[in-house]
Amino acid sequence: xxxxxxxxxxxxxxxxxxxxxxxxxxxxxxxxxxxxxxxxxxxxxxxxxxxxxxxxxxxxxxxxxxxxxxxxxxxxxxxxxxxxxxxxxxxxxxxxxxxxxxxxxxxxxxxxxxxxxxxxxxxxxxxxxxxxxxxxxxxxxxxxxxxxxxxxxxxxxxxxxxxxxxxxxxxxxxxxxxxxxxxxxxxxxxxxxxxxxxxxxxxxxxxxxxxxxxxxxxxxxxxxxxxxxxxxxxxxxxxxxxxxxxxxxxxxxxxxxxxxxxxxxxxxxxxxxxxxxxxxxxxxxxxxxxxxxxxxxxxxxxxxxxxxxxxxxxxxxxxxxxxxxxxxxxxxxxxxxxxxxxxxxxxxxxxxxxxxxxxxxxxxxxxxxxxxxxxxxxxxxxxxxxxxxxxxxxxxxxxxxx
Numbered sequence: 408x409x410x411x412x413x414x415x416x417x418x419x420x421x422x423x424x425x426x427x428x429x430x431x432x433x434x435x436x437x438x439x440x441x442x443x444x445x446x447x448x449x450x451x452x453x454x455x456x457x458x459x460x461x462x463x464x465x466x467x468x469x470x471x472x473x474x475x476x477x478x479x480x481x482x483x484x485x486x487x488x489x490x491x492x493x494x495x496x497x498x499x500x501x502x503x504x505x506x507x508x509x510x511x512x513x514x515x516x517x518x519x520x521x522x523x524x525x526x527x528x529x530x531x532x533x534x535x536x537x538x539x540x541x542x543x544x545x546x547x548x549x550x551x552x553x554x555x556x557x558x559x560x561x562x563x564x565x566x567x568x569x570x571x572x573x574x575x576x577x578x579x580x581x582x583x584x585x586x587x588x589x590x591x592x593x594x595x596x597x598x599x600x601x602x603x604x605x606x607x608x609x610x611x612x613x614x615x616x617x618x619x620x621x622x623x624x625x626x627x628x629x630x631x632x633x634x635x636x637x638x639x640x641x642x643x644x645x646x647x648x649x650x651x652x653x654x655x656x657x658x659x660x661x662x663x664x665x666x667x668x669x670x671x672x673x674x675x676x677x678x679x680x681x682x683x684x685x686x687x688x689x690x691x692x693x694x695x696x697x698x699x700x701x702x703x704x705x706x707x708x709x710x711x712x713x714x715x716x717x718x719x720x721x722x723x724x725x726x727x728x729x730x731x732x733x734x735x736x737x738x739x740x741x742x743x744x745x746x747x748x749x750x751x752x753x754x755x756x757x758x759x760x761x762x763x764x765x766x767x768x769x770x771x772x773x774x775x776x777x778x779x780x781x782x783x784x785x786x787x788x789x790x791x792x793x794x795x796x797x798x799x800x801x802x803x804x805x806x807x808x809x
Contacts, residue, residue: 414559414564416493421555421559425482429478432451435541435545438524440531455471465756465759470520481515492565505595513725514725516728517553522679526729530733566612586619596612600617602617628772635764635768638758638761642754643661643685645752646752646753649749649752679729683727684727687724690720692765698720701777
């Protein structure tokens with residue numbers, strides 16, 4: 408495995424720069440909006456405060472979490488861990504911080520929010536003139552830096568510094584499933600551990616709780632999918648926002664917003680909204696339901712296809728939040744009294760619930776069940792034909808459970 412050059416210095420420099428960019432994006436005007444001689448400028452903190460004082464505190468909480476609290480927590484831990492190693496010290500609560508990094512990175516959505524901002528601007532360009540403040544460009548820089556940090560943090564290197572990887576149990580053999588050998592790989596640090604069914608089991612390296620298979624994984628996933636499907640109906644039927652002006656008041660549903668963009672000739676933006684708000688949620692529901700259905704049906708057994716489908720489903724789910732961010736930003740920005748006013752409607756809360764519940768459903772599904780769908784007896788008979796099994800070489804544990 409090739410190590411990154413100066414991984415600690417690189418990650419630390421990027422993290423400090425990202426903190427500066429994020430603070431700058433909060434301190435100055437983000438976007439200015441001018442219509443009919445009236446100009447309005449807001450910062451990101453203004454947007455969150457406006458939503459908090461209105462009837463949609465839930466939207467404000469979501470913005471605070473995914474744009475400020477979780478990124479600051481993530482960057483703070485990256486800085487503390489790498490600075491400690493550069494100074495020759497073991498970071499305090501280092502194991503806990505490394506585990507937390509793994510768990511929260513999927514919920515940070517600065518890149519999704521930036522796309523939502525661009526979509527919002529397209530929607531209101533025909534109504535007013537738009538100006539970008541210092542904070543907007545600082546936020547763009549912050550998004551780029553966060554993407555670079557996700558690639559520069561070498562977790563395997565950090566875990567080896569924190570605690571060298573122990574050797575696998577002596578009875579571990581290559582070519583046989585982990586479940587048949589009563590061993591389990593830690594999905595956080597990659598260590599192979601013995602698994603005891605009758606008592607709580609924790610990783611001997613990082614302390615993460617281990618599960619041979621997540622308890623009632625399929626049932627929990629199906630329950631979340633059912634609630635998501637029920638919420639999807641009001642999310643599509645109810646309006647997500649209302650646009651009021653001197654001459655007219657219109658309400659928009661998700662599909663109505665797409666059709667409006669098509670009428671204005673904004674075909675690429677309409678395609679993005681349709682893909683993120685209609686295609687992806689429905690595709691996630693169908694894909695996860697199909698995976699749950701196929702867990703107990705080994706024929707035809709195509710685990711590589713099912714694993715690819717699961718990984719794609721887990722990755723794309725967060726991008727459905729684009730429409731939620733669009734409505735939140737417009738509701739905070741377009742507040743010109745009787746001249747023009749945008750307000751969020753109940754449909755956007757239902758839609759946000761669909762996105763979050765489908766993300767949780769994907770995390771609740773245990774992908775190792777995909778491999779259990781095979782006939783283990785036949786597999787084990789095939790494995791016994793291996794002439795001389797060798798001990799497993801220590802390395803990254805895969806979510807496949809093998």
